[in-house]
Amino acid sequence: MATATKSVFKRDILETDAQGETTALLQSNLVNLIDLALLLKQAHWNVLGQNFRSVHLQLDEIIETVCQASDDVAERINTLGVAPDGRSSTVAESSNLASYPEGFQEVSETLSNVADALMTTIESLRDAIGKLGDLDAVSEDLCIGVSAGLEKHLWMVQAQEA
Numbered sequence: 001m002a003t004a005t006k007s008v009f010k011r012d013i014l015e016t017d018a019q020g021e022t023t024a025l026l027q028s029n030l031v032n033l034i035d036l037a038l039l040l041k042q043a044h045w046n047v048l049g050q051n052f053r054s055v056h057l058q059l060d061e062i063i064e065t066v067c068q069a070s071d072d073v074a075e076r077i078n079t080l081g082v083a084p085d086g087r088s089s090t091v092a093e094s095s096n097l098a099s100y101p102e103g104f105q106e107v108s109e110t111l112s113n114v115a116d117a118l119m120t121t122i123e124s125l126r127d128a129i130g131k132l133g134d135l136d137a138v139s140e141d142l143c144i145g146v147s148a149g150l151e152k153h154l155w156m157v158q159a160q161e162a
């Protein structure tokens, strides 16, 4: 996990300890969300087989949600006076997501890999939600909203596996 740095602002919303713990939790979810958006584009480009068009387009809908979420999480870190770190090297070092397989993937494999990536991202968000309740209710609320959106997408992805 990237180290959260001291606030640059004169007026801090949170106490120093809560600010450091909160921004560290947000940062660890930020890198997952950035990685998830990249993974979903890889899936979008390389899906093959029956229902290609439906899955191809669905993946872009999920990407839109994920990109908005990463921007919201990054800017919450900013709001708390800390610089978010969305560099590719940081994402590669600290994302929890498994690497997406290389090359074309059948629809069934695509759905399985995308559902797994969504689930990993959701588990990390829910872990943060559990801790943020005592640290910062506003960041907790943000993570709840992000997780709710991803959980709905997970439903629509794994409903196709049934």
Ligand SMILES: [Fe+2]
Binding pocket: 044, 060
């Ligand atoms: Fe596209």
